[in-house]
Amino acid sequence: MSSPKVLFGFHAVGVRLKTAPQSIIEIYFEPTRRDQRMRQFIDRAKEAGVRLIEADGLRLAKLAGSHGHQGVAARVNPLEQAHSLDELLEKLEAEGVAPLLLVLDGVTDPHNLGACLRVADGAGAHAVIAPKDHAVGINATVAKVASGAAETMPYFMVTNLARTLNELKERNIWIIGTSDDAPKTLYQVDLKGAVALVLGAEGDGMRQLTRKTCDELVGIPMKGGVESLNVSVASGVCLYEALRQRG
Numbered sequence: 001m002s003s004p005k006v007l008f009g010f011h012a013v014g015v016r017l018k019t020a021p022q023s024i025i026e027i028y029f030e031p032t033r034r035d036q037r038m039r040q041f042i043d044r045a046k047e048a049g050v051r052l053i054e055a056d057g058l059r060l061a062k063l064a065g066s067h068g069h070q071g072v073a074a075r076v077n078p079l080e081q082a083h084s085l086d087e088l089l090e091k092l093e094a095e096g097v098a099p100l101l102l103v104l105d106g107v108t109d110p111h112n113l114g115a116c117l118r119v120a121d122g123a124g125a126h127a128v129i130a131p132k133d134h135a136v137g138i139n140a141t142v143a144k145v146a147s148g149a150a151e152t153m154p155y156f157m158v159t160n161l162a163r164t165l166n167e168l169k170e171r172n173i174w175i176i177g178t179s180d181d182a183p184k185t186l187y188q189v190d191l192k193g194a195v196a197l198v199l200g201a202e203g204d205g206m207r208q209l210t211r212k213t214c215d216e217l218v219g220i221p222m223k224g225g226v227e228s229l230n231v232s233v234a235s236g237v238c239l240y241e242a243l244r245q246r247g
Contacts, residue, residue: 006140007151008064008073010041015148016076021048023077028055028063030071038071065140085156085164088127089171098194099173100125100242105161105210106134106201107231113138114145115232121149123239128153129196131161134207165213168196177206177214178238180228186218191242199231199238 004025007013016024027045029038031054045052060069092099102120107113113136120128135157136142143150158164165175176189177198191197198214200206211217220229220237229237 004075004077005143006063006065006073007076007143008060008066008069008140009144009147010037010070010072011147012143012150013072013074014041014044016074016151017044017048017050019148019151020079021050023079024048024050025075025077026051026053027072027074028053028060030055030057030060032056033071041072064144066144068141068144079151085127085129085158088154088156092126093171097126098192098246099127099171099196100191100194100239100246101168101173101196102128102235102239103161103165103175103196103198104128104130104135104201104231104235105198105206106131106204107199108134108136108201110136110139110141111145112202112230112232114142114147114150115230116235117142117146117149117153117155119232119236119239121146121153123236123243125153125239128155129161129164130155130157132157132159134161134201162209162213165196165198165210169215175213175215177211177217178220178234179205179211179217180219180222182217182219184218185221186238186241187221189216189218191245195242197235197238197242199234202228202231 060073061067063073102125138150173194173196175196
């Protein structure tokens with residue numbers, strides 16, 4: 001079993017309390033906060049039989065590595081997920097499900113990653129993939145922003161992204177990259193089959209090798225003065241268009 005990790009904020013801890021209370025080692029809470037949200041949260045934790053520990057704001061901030069803990073943090077054991085991308089894809093293939101994957105190239109901001117995981121979970125994507133050397137791992141900030149999705153959305157960090165994309169192609173997964181200068185828009189491509197949507201970091205976009213590895217490039221129409229969207233917003237636009245097409 002991997003070592004315990006910390007979740008913080010009402011949503012992230014609340015989702016774990018709802019979905020896997022047995023995995024929670026202990027919950028720390030700020031006793032000076034006595035509003036209705038905290039009272040309801042404490043009642044749910046007591047019902048689930050979770051150990052509760054009083055902690056002041058300073059201790060919570062230290063534990064969470066952030067002041068955005070909302071008076072709640074938890075030490076938890078990691079949940080069992082597919083151990084590898086191959087394992088996940090083989091399971092989907094056996095079930096006859098067309099994979100919907102989100103690939104992030106160069107997203108290093110934990111807030112952006114957390115928001116991407118949240119939108120991927122909401123749109124029913126099967127996994128998020130990122131390169132080990134140009135990405136952020138799952139930390140407490142990511143888990144907080146993801147609002148529980150860091151627990152449910154498989155996140156695979158791969159050594160060589162271009163090689164992984166080529167392996168996806170061998171499984172007949174169509175690789176669609178997003179680019180401001182793409183010849184067609186997102187709304188002109190078929191997203192109903194097995195698809196991996198590739199998004200780059202804001203500003204730089206995808207790396208050149210990643211771009212070259214894509215089967216097709218599409219753009220998101222921009223009608224106003226700004227040139228591009230935040231990567232998490234762009235992820236949401238792309239994934240929900242795939243969800244719409246898949247019915």
